[in-house]
Amino acid sequence: MKLDSKRERRRKLAALPFHRKFEILRKLRKRASGYKRKAR
Amino acid sequence: MEAALKVLNELEREGVVERYAIGGGVATLFYTEPIFTEDLDIFVILPADTGQLVSLTPLYEALNQKGYRPQKEFVVIAGEYVQFLPAYSDLVVDAVKDAKEVRYQDTLTRVVSVEHLIAIALETGRPKDNVRIAYLLEEAEVNRPFLLFILGRYGLRDKWEKFLYRYEQ
Numbered sequence: 064m065k066l067d068s069k070r071e072r073r074r075k076l077a078a079l080p081f082h083r084k085f086e087i088l089r090k091l092r093k094r095a096s097g098y099k100r101k102a103r
Numbered sequence: 104m105e106a107a108l109k110v111l112n113e114l115e116r117e118g119v120v121e122r123y124a125i126g127g128g129v130a131t132l133f134y135t136e137p138i139f140t141e142d143l144d145i146f147v148i149l150p151a152d153t154g155q156l157v158s159l160t161p162l163y164e165a166l167n168q169k170g171y172r173p174q175k176e177f178v179v180i181a182g183e184y185v186q187f188l189p190a191y192s193d194l195v196v197d198a199v200k201d202a203k204e205v206r207y208q209d210t211l212t213r214v215v216s217v218e219h220l221i222a223i224a225l226e227t228g229r230p231k232d233n234v235r236i237a238y239l240l241e242e243a244e245v246n247r248p249f250l251l252f253i254l255g256r257y258g259l260r261d262k263w264e265k266f267l268y269r270y271e272q
Contacts, residue, residue, distance in 0.1 A: 069203050073135075073136045073242065074244070076136035076137060077135050077136045077242060077243075079137075081133055081205060081206070081207050082104070082105070082135075082207050082208045084132050084133070084137040085132075085137075085207075086131075087127075087137035088132060088137050088138075088139070088140065091137065091138075091139045092139070092141070095139060095141075
């Protein structure tokens with residue numbers, strides 16, 4: 064992915080409504096808990 | 104998250120806290136793309152903040168009555184690990200008072216301004232705070248004159264110059 068398109072993607076994500084960002088955070092947390100389980 | 108915010112609004116309506124605002128990682132993601140954070144940091148101005156010792160006991164008792172119990176430094180509210188941080192400096196008090204009202208679906212809440220968020224991170228000064236400042240400077244729309252005004256008001260200008268010197272290396 065080129066730098067410009069990465070930046071554009073980040074800009075679009077930053078412009079999402081608060082609750083949509085939180086839905087993504089929830090997915091990130093779920094993924095992180097999976098990593099933690101694997102690490103144990 | 105919305106359920107947790109409703110509980111926070113209830114606490115404010117009931118006078119258990121005078122005013123609250125979201126800080127930390129969740130406030131950061133409000134201004135940037137979503138980033139990982141485990142907890143929800145809530146700065147609170149407590150009713151007893153006028154000269155008396157600050158105690159979180161009345162807040163924890165009110166939460167206990169609602170069925171939310173502490174787990175280590177957090178209180179789990181509707182699945183969210185909420186950390187209550189009494190406004191510990193003039194800067195944080197100012198940040199809570201100046202926090203902007205935002206909507207989370209149907210619920211109103213408050214988020215510390217990005218300029219205050221940077222100033223608080225600078226005041227705290229841990230390595231992860233410096234990373235957060237650099238990230239916010241790159242990703243968020245920061246009102247630089249307002250940031251400099253806050254930094255000047257709370258004696259953080261020297262620290263800021265040192266941060267910028269390191270950051271620009």
